[in-house]
Amino acid sequence: MEPKVLLAGLSTDTLKGLSSNPKYLLSKYFYDDAGSAIFQDIMNMPEYYLTDCEHEILSTHKEEITRVFCHDYQRFDLVELGSGDGFKTKILLKQLIGNASNFQYTPVDISANANSELVKSLKTEWPDLQVEAKTGDYFQKLKSLNGHSALRKIILFLGSNIGNFSDSETDEFLKSLSSITYSGDKVLIGFDLKKSPQVILEAYNDPHGHTRRFNLNHLERLNRELDADFETRHFDQHTTYNPVSGEVKSYLVSKIEQTIYVGALEQSFHFNQWEPVFMERSRKYDLQTIEKLAVSYGFKVERSFADSKNYFVDSLWNKM
Numbered sequence: 001m002e003p004k005v006l007l008a009g010l011s012t013d014t015l016k017g018l019s020s021n022p023k024y025l026l027s028k029y030f031y032d033d034a035g036s037a038i039f040q041d042i043m044n045m046p047e048y049y050l051t052d053c054e055h056e057i058l059s060t061h062k063e064e065i066t067r068v069f070c071h072d073y074q075r076f077d078l079v080e081l082g083s084g085d086g087f088k089t090k091i092l093l094k095q096l097i098g099n100a101s102n103f104q105y106t107p108v109d110i111s112a113n114a115n116s117e118l119v120k121s122l123k124t125e126w127p128d129l130q131v132e133a134k135t136g137d138y139f140q141k142l143k144s145l146n147g148h149s150a151l152r153k154i155i156l157f158l159g160s161n162i163g164n165f166s167d168s169e170t171d172e173f174l175k176s177l178s179s180i181t182y183s184g185d186k187v188l189i190g191f192d193l194k195k196s197p198q199v200i201l202e203a204y205n206d207p208h209g210h211t212r213r214f215n216l217n218h219l220e221r222l223n224r225e226l227d228a229d230f231e232t233r234h235f236d237q238h239t240t241y242n243p244v245s246g247e248v249k250s251y252l253v254s255k256i257e258q259t260i261y262v263g264a265l266e267q268s269f270h271f272n273q274w275e276p277v278f279m280e281r282s283r284k285y286d287l288q289t290i291e292k293l294a295v296s297y298g299f300k301v302e303r304s305f306a307d308s309k310n311y312f313v314d315s316l317w318n319k320m
């Protein structure tokens, strides 16, 4: 069960999203225990190239990346936003521990379950690693990190999680990031790059049906936690890619005219036949846009590490 604050967020956000025109649900609520497990299936399928590309980048460049992290031998705080199962981060952690780097690790994730699993596996692998996991929305957690420690900060935001943000959320996020970092602090952000639209669409419109299950699980979560009566067979999943904006957009479309009752909200919501619910944005970037973003918020791009196909970059920013 998720903490009370998150549940309160789920009901008010669901009320807001389903009362809007066009309707939407927030992608951060995909990640309950069932959704986190389905996301693992997504990451494991060959069409979802993002994980493999970032794994390749971190494996190939782990020495250089970690050297930059601890260049002055000072103790630092390694903060990770959206740590999930930590599969990719462990490549960097292993390298840092091998180098006898002096750091503490603060993983932040919205899923309490993912967090406790991660801490458990880290404790088994590296009993001496100092870990302090935080559960919650990273917009809120980011603000609370300001007084967190006086140490130099390295902030990881991997996996192209930033792609989920709208322009105004990106602005809010990078403003927060800028306000809690000081000269010498660094951030490593994963960006998925623009590429063949065909390749992108296959990653988000997969033949295995994992993406469809991932989206439908959001409705099932509302049934479980907010006592709603969605029937998933009455919804289709639809994905679009706009090569101009670089946005993948995911929708659930109501196949019939229907009325859904959400018990916890004591309210009904009407769906016209073929009415869409906007579920998620996954934005793709180009290097110029990344460069511009960094500069606008007081950072300088130190290096962008790409995979061999140039599908993805982990961009290392230095706070000026």
Ligand code: AVJ
Pocket (backbone or CB within 6 Å): 042, 050, 159, 160, 161, 163, 164, 203, 204, 211, 214, 280, 281, 282
């Ligand atoms: C976890 C936000 C990076 O947008 O690629 C994968 C989530 N959604 N397939 C992404 C996701 C559908 C993923 N992120």
